[in-house]
Amino acid sequence: MLGISLLAAEEGNNFLEQELSVVVLLTVAAAMAIMVKRTKMPYTVALVLVGLAFAFFPSFVDLDFSPELILGLLIPPLLFEATLHLPWAKLKADLVPILIFAIGGTMLGTFAVGWIVWALVGVPWLAAVAFGALISATDPVAVIAFFKSLGVTKRLSVLVEGESLFNDAVAFVAFTLAVDAAAPDQSFGIGNAIGDFLIVGGGGLAVGLVLGWFVASVVLARVDDALIETTTSLALAYGSFLVAEEFGLIFNIEDLHFSGILAVVAAGLMVGNIGLRNTSPTTRITLEYFWEVLAFLVNSLVFLVIGLKINLREIDIGENILNVLIAIGAILTTRLIIVYGFGAVHAKIQPSRRVPIPFRHIMYWGGLRGAISLALALLLEESDFSPEVVDTLLVMTFGVVLFTLLIQGTTISGLIARLGLSGQEANQRHQQEIQARIYSLRAGSAEIKRLGTEGVLFSSMASAMQTTYDEEVGDARRELSDHFDSHPELEVAMLLQARRDALVAEQSAIGEMERSGFISTDVGHHMAVELNNRMAALELIEERWETNAPPYGELDH
Amino acid sequence: MSSDAFGELIYVSWGGTGRGAALRAAYDQAADADQTLTYLAILDPPHFADLDLNLMKLVVDELEWLLNAHMRTVAAASYKQVETTRVIVRTGEVDDEVIELAHQTGANSIVLGAPLATASGTPVEDLVAVLRKRTGASVSIVDPEAPVLG
Numbered sequence: 001m002l003g004i005s006l007l008a009a010e011e012g013n014n015f016l017e018q019e020l021s022v023v024v025l026l027t028v029a030a031a032m033a034i035m036v037k038r039t040k041m042p043y044t045v046a047l048v049l050v051g052l053a054f055a056f057f058p059s060f061v062d063l064d065f066s067p068e069l070i071l072g073l074l075i076p077p078l079l080f081e082a083t084l085h086l087p088w089a090k091l092k093a094d095l096v097p098i099l100i101f102a103i104g105g106t107m108l109g110t111f112a113v114g115w116i117v118w119a120l121v122g123v124p125w126l127a128a129v130a131f132g133a134l135i136s137a138t139d140p141v142a143v144i145a146f147f148k149s150l151g152v153t154k155r156l157s158v159l160v161e162g163e164s165l166f167n168d169a170v171a172f173v174a175f176t177l178a179v180d181a182a183a184p185d186q187s188f189g190i191g192n193a194i195g196d197f198l199i200v201g202g203g204g205l206a207v208g209l210v211l212g213w214f215v216a217s218v219v220l221a222r223v224d225d226a227l228i229e230t231t232t233s234l235a236l237a238y239g240s241f242l243v244a245e246e247f248g249l250i251f252n253i254e255d256l257h258f259s260g261i262l263a264v265v266a267a268g269l270m271v272g273n274i275g276l277r278n279t280s281p282t283t284r285i286t287l288e289y290f291w292e293v294l295a296f297l298v299n300s301l302v303f304l305v306i307g308l309k310i311n312l313r314e315i316d317i318g319e320n321i322l323n324v325l326i327a328i329g330a331i332l333t334t335r336l337i338i339v340y341g342f343g344a345v346h347a348k349i350q351p352s353r354r355v356p357i358p359f360r361h362i363m364y365w366g367g368l369r370g371a372i373s374l375a376l377a378l379l380l381e382e383s384d385f386s387p388e389v390v391d392t393l394l395v396m397t398f399g400v401v402l403f404t405l406l407i408q409g410t411t412i413s414g415l416i417a418r419l420g421l422s423g424q425e426a427n428q429r430h431q432q433e434i435q436a437r438i439y440s441l442r443a444g445s446a447e448i449k450r451l452g453t454e455g456v457l458f459s460s461m462a463s464a465m466q467t468t469y470d471e472e473v474g475d476a477r478r479e480l481s482d483h484f485d486s487h488p489e490l491e492v493a494m495l496l497q498a499r500r501d502a503l504v505a506e507q508s509a510i511g512e513m514e515r516s517g518f519i520s521t522d523v524g525h526h527m528a529v530e531l532n533n534r535m536a537a538l539e540l541i542e543e544r545w546e547t548n549a550p551p552y553g554e555l556d557h
Numbered sequence: 558m559s560s561d562a563f564g565e566l567i568y569v570s571w572g573g574t575g576r577g578a579a580l581r582a583a584y585d586q587a588a589d590a591d592q593t594l595t596y597l598a599i600l601d602p603p604h605f606a607d608l609d610l611n612l613m614k615l616v617v618d619e620l621e622w623l624l625n626a627h628m629r630t631v632a633a634a635s636y637k638q639v640e641t642t643r644v645i646v647r648t649g650e651v652d653d654e655v656i657e658l659a660h661q662t663g664a665n666s667i668v669l670g671a672p673l674a675t676a677s678g679t680p681v682e683d684l685v686a687v688l689r690k691r692t693g694a695s696v697s698i699v700d701p702e703a704p705v706l707g
Binding site: 089277281533534 | 607608619627634
C-alpha cells in the first residue's frame with residue numbers, strides 16, 4: 001500500500017515537474033516575443049538560443065519531448081495553421097513552380113545531399129539518403145515572419161510557404177522509405193521507392209481531402225456555432241494526421257500507412273479555402289484567432305525544444321565540426337541547384353509565371369531548416385542504423401538547423417532590404433515620422449493655447465507661438481500629403497488600419513454599454529455580431545482586394 | 558450629377574486599390590476636364606466568386622465605406638476640385654461592369670487603375686481595346702509603372 005502511494009506520489013511529482021517545465025517554456029516564449037519586438041532578430045532564432053542556454057541549467061527545465069510527440073502533437077497544428085491562410089487561387093497560380101521545387105527539388109536534395117554525405121562522411125548509403133531527405137524539409141516560419149513585418153509581396157510568401165508545405169511531405173515520405181529499407185528484411189529499389197512514394201503520398205492527400213471536405217462542406221456549412229466549428233477543425237488537424245498514419249491499423253490492412261503530413265496539408269487547404277467561406281463571419285474570426293494562438297504556442301514550444309534537444313554540453317564540437325561543415329556545404333550547394341537550376345527550367349516551361357531572380361535569391365538564402373528536420377532526425381534513434389551513425393546524423397542535423405537559423409535567419413532581412421523587396425519599410429517609416437511630428441506639434445500648440453487661456457503667457461506671445469506652431473503643422477501636413485502622392489499604397493494601408501482600429505473601438509463601446517446596462521444583452525449580442533461581420537468583411541478585403549501584386553510585368557532586376 | 562460638368566470620368570479598379578498615384582491622378586484629371594468622377598470598384602470572379610451572398614454583401618458595403626473615405630481623403634489633399642464624386646462597388650466581370658456603367662452614365666473618359674496585369678484572365682491591353690470599341694470613351698491606364706499604350 002505504501003509502495004503504491006509512493007509510486008503515485010512519484011508520478012504526481014513527475015507530472016508536476018513536466019507541467020512546471022511547460023509553464024516555464026511558455027513564460028519564456030512570451031518574454032522572448034516581447035523582447036524581440038525591439039530587435040531585428042527573428043522570434044524563432046531567439047527561442048532556439050534560449051533553448052540552447054537551458055542546456056547549461058539542466059535542472060531548470062525537465063521536459064522530455066519524444067520525436068513522436070513532436071511529430072504527432074506539435075507538427076500537425078503548425079502545418080494546419082499554415083495551410084489555412086494559403087489561398088488556393090494564389091497557390092494554384094504558382095502551383096507549377098511550387099511542385100517543381102517541392103517534389104523535384106526535394107528528390108534531388110535527398111539524393112544529392114545523401115551522395116555527398118555518403119562519399120565524404122562515410123555513413124551507409126541508406127542512412128545518408130535518410131539524412132538527405134530529412135534535411136531537405138525547409139521551415140519558413142522565421143522567414144515568413146520577416147515577410148510580414150517588411151511588407152514583402154504575397155506571391156513570394158506563397159512560393160516559400162507552398163514549397164515548404166509540400167517539401168515537408170515529400171521529405172517525410174522519402175525519409176520513411178529510406179529508414180524502412182534499412183530494416184533487416186527490406187531492400188531499397190528505385191522502382192519500389194517510387195511506387196511506395198506514390199501510394200504513401202497519394203493516400204495521405206486522399207485522406208486529407210476526404211476528411212477536409214467533410215468538415216469544410218458538411219460540418220462547417222451546417223453547424224453555426226463558433227465553438228463547435230473551431231473544435232472540429234482541431235479534431236480534423238490531428239485526426240487527418242492520425243487516420244493517414246494509422247490507416248492500415250484502423251482498416252485492418254497490414255503494413256499500410258499514408259503520409260500524415262500530406263493529409264494535414266490537404267485538410268488545411270480544404271478548410272481554409274472551402275470551410276471558412278461556409279462559416280459565419282463570427283466563426284471565421286474565432287477560428288482564425290484560435291489557430292493563430294495555437295500556432296504561436298506550438299511554434300514557441302517547437303523552437304525551444306529544438307534548443308533543448310541540441311545539448312551543447314554533450315556535443316564534441318571538435319570531433320563533429322568537419323561533418324557539420326560538409327552537411328552545410330551539401331545543403332547550400334544543392335539548394336543552389338534547386339532554386340536557380342529548377343527556377344531556370346520552370347522559366348522555360350512557364351515564362352509568364354517565372355519566378356523573378358530577386359525572389360530566387362530569397363528562396364535560396366531563406367531555405368531555413370527547423371522543426372520537421374529535427375523531429376525526423378530524432379526518429380533516427382528508433383531506426384536500424386547503428387548508434388554511431390545515428391549520433392553522427394543527429395549532430396549534423398542540429399548543426400545545419402543551427403547554421404540556417406543563426407546565420408541565414410539573422411541575415412535574410414538584410415538581403416530582403418538589399419534586393420529592394422521591402423520597399424514599404426523606409427516609406428512607412430518616413431510616414432510615421434511625419435505623423436509623429438504632426439502629433440507632437442499639435443500637443444505643443446494645445447499647451448501654448450492652455451497657457452494663454454490661463455493667463456500664464458501673455459496673449460500676444462501665446463498667439464504668436466500658436467501661429468508658428470500652426471505653420472509647422474501645416475508644413476508637416478503638406479509633406480504628408482506629398483508623401484502619400486508618391487506612395488499612395490501607404491495611404492490605403494493607413495486607411496485600413498484606422499478602419500480596423502475604429503471597428504475595435506466600436507466593439508469596446510458596445511461591450512461597455514452592455515456592461516453599464518444601457519442596452520440589453522440581446523441587443524449587445526446582436527450589435528457585436530454585426531461588428532464581427534464588418535470586421536470579417538474588412539479582413540476579406542485586406543486579404544483579397546489589397547493583393548500587393550507587382551503592377552505590371554515582373555520584378556526582375 | 559452636375560449639369561455644369563463636361564461629362565463623366567469613370568475610374569475603374571479591380572483586385573486592389575491601384576498602384577502609383579492612380580486615384581489622385583484620376584481625380585486631378587477629372588478636375589482639369591471639369592468632369593464628374595465615379596470610382597467603380599469591381600469585385601471580379603477570380604477573387605470573390607466563392608463568397609456566399611451574405612458575405613459578399615458585407616464585403617461590398619465595407620469596401621464602399623472604405624473607398625468613400627479614400628475618395629474624401631484624396632479630395633481633401635488635392636488642390637483641385639471635382640464637383641461631384643461617387644463610389645460604386647459592383648460584382649462581376651470587369652469589362653461587362655465598365656461597359657454597362659459607361660452606357661448608363663454616358664461617360665466620356667475611362668481610367669483604369671488596377672494593380673493587376675489582367676482582368677478575369679484578359680490582358681489589360683486587350684481590355685483597353687474592348688472598352689474603347691464598346692463605349693466610345695477615351696480609355697487610359699493611370700499607373701506610373703504601366704506600359705505606354707497606343
